[in-house]
Amino acid sequence: MIMGGIVLVKYWRxxxxxxxxxxxxxxxxxxxxxxxxxxxxLSGGATTAAGLSILGLSAVEAxxxxxxxxxxxxxxxxxxxxxxxxIDWQVGLGLMCGAIVGAVVTPLVLQRLNxxxxxxxxxxxLGLVIIYFGARLLV
Numbered sequence: 001m002i003m004g005g006i007v008l009v010k011y012w013r014x015x016x017x018x019x020x021x022x023x024x025x026x027x028x029x030x031x032x033x034x035x036x037x038x039x040x041x042l043s044g045g046a047t048t049a050a051g052l053s054i055l056g057l058s059a060v061e062a063x064x065x066x067x068x069x070x071x072x073x074x075x076x077x078x079x080x081x082x083x084x085x086x087i088d089w090q091v092g093l094g095l096m097c098g099a100i101v102g103a104v105v106t107p108l109v110l111q112r113l114n115x116x117x118x119x120x121x122x123x124x125x126l127g128l129v130i131i132y133f134g135a136r137l138l139v
Contacts, residue, residue, distance in 0.1 A: 022055055029055070030069065037077055045070055046130045059122035060115050067103070 029051025033044030048069050052062035081087050110118065 026051070026055060033069070034073060037073055043070065044073055046133060049126060050130050053123060053126065058115065059119045059126055060110060062126075063110075063122075064107075 029047060032051070033047040036047055037044045045066055048066040049059075049062045052065050053059060057065060078087075
């Protein structure tokens with residue numbers, strides 16, 4: 001919830017240094033995302049996207065960069081869970097099919113839209129979604 005609040009505050013006061021000038025903070029957000037994956041079985045995507053937004057990336061750039069980061073986190077997580085036999089293959093197959101369609105369609109749609117307008121809507125929406133899921137975890 002705090003990360004979502006920070007995203008919203010940064011959206012309304014965008015005075016952040018570019019991400020390339022803050023590698024320590026990027027590593028911190030990566031560590032936080034990795035802990036979410038390892039401890040709670042969460043994707044870490046919300047933390048990664050929020051962290052990238054806080055680092056100064058636009059919502060569209062944060063989404064693309066988070067996808068790149070999450071690919072590698074997911075691969076490592078998959079191998080770890082494969083070794084411990086904790087995968088429900090039937091449920092996972094259905095989720096994977098839907099996720100693949102969404103992952104292919106979304107970038108194609110985004111490239112046809114105006115990034116400025118998309119970011120104007122997507123950034124506060126990202127913050128609100130993170131707050132919502134943070135609240136759901138507490139309840």
